[in-house]
Amino acid sequence: MITTLAYTCLMLAYFAILYMAPALEPGPNDRPIEGEETFLKLVTILNIVWLISFALPFFVPPLELLDPVYAAIAGGIVFGIGWWIRATAIRTLGNFFTYKLTIRPEHRVIKEGLYRYIRHPSYTGTLLQVIGMMIAGRSWAGMLGYLLSGGVVIAIRIYREERLLCQVFGEEYETYMKSTWRLIPWIY
Numbered sequence: 710m711i712t713t714l715a716y717t718c719l720m721l722a723y724f725a726i727l728y729m730a731p732a733l734e735p736g737p738n739d740r741p742i743e744g745e746e747t748f749l750k751l752v753t754i755l756n757i758v759w760l761i762s763f764a765l766p767f768f769v770p771p772l773e774l775l776d777p778v779y780a781a782i783a784g785g786i787v788f789g790i791g792w793w794i795r796a797t798a799i800r801t802l803g804n805f806f807t808y809k810l811t812i813r814p815e816h817r818v819i820k821e822g823l824y825r826y827i828r829h830p831s832y833t834g835t836l837l838q839v840i841g842m843m844i845a846g847r848s849w850a851g852m853l854g855y856l857l858s859g860g861v862v863i864a865i866r867i868y869r870e871e872r873l874l875c876q877v878f879g880e881e882y883e884t885y886m887k888s889t890w891r892l893i894p895w896i897y
Contacts, residue, residue: 748866794833798823801819836860
């Protein structure tokens with residue numbers, strides 16, 4: 710019971726945060742990125758799998774190795790850390806944050822805050838939020854479904870983003886890449 714309640718609360722918080730986030734679309738002076746519409750179609754397909762993974766904790770028996778109370782607490786903590794990382798990353802990017810890859814006229818490489826250590830802290834935060842939900846729900850199936858779908862979406866997005874930033878900023882971004890971790894410090 711506590712597992713379902715904790716998971717449901719975290720899932721609702723996750724979607725509320727996404728819903729309340731400003732819809733930051735590219736502006737009229739922004740440079741659109743070739744292939745972004747095709748990528749977004751792939752994302753839509755993978756997001757269906759991702760959404761199914763959110764439903765799995767309600768239908769697949771929970772992983773009994775984890776005590777429900779400890780799982781709810783640990784999952785809530787991981788979720789909260791992920792939320793803080795993502796919110797901080799988006800706040801640091803400010804006007805440069807959009808959901809579609811875009812280069813703005815005043816664009817520059819951000820190297821402050823979490824970006825001193827990680828090139829994509831927003832994605833790190835997203836991963837931690839969903840992993841926290843799955844821990845709270847004690848859902849091995851949901852975790853696997855998310856990592857296979859959401860992980861693929863994030864990996865492709867990072868590849869496209871880094872390729873674009875290397876094209877636009879050249880050596881400056883390549884040097885930045887050498888001094889930071891992509892997603893998880895000391896691991897990747």
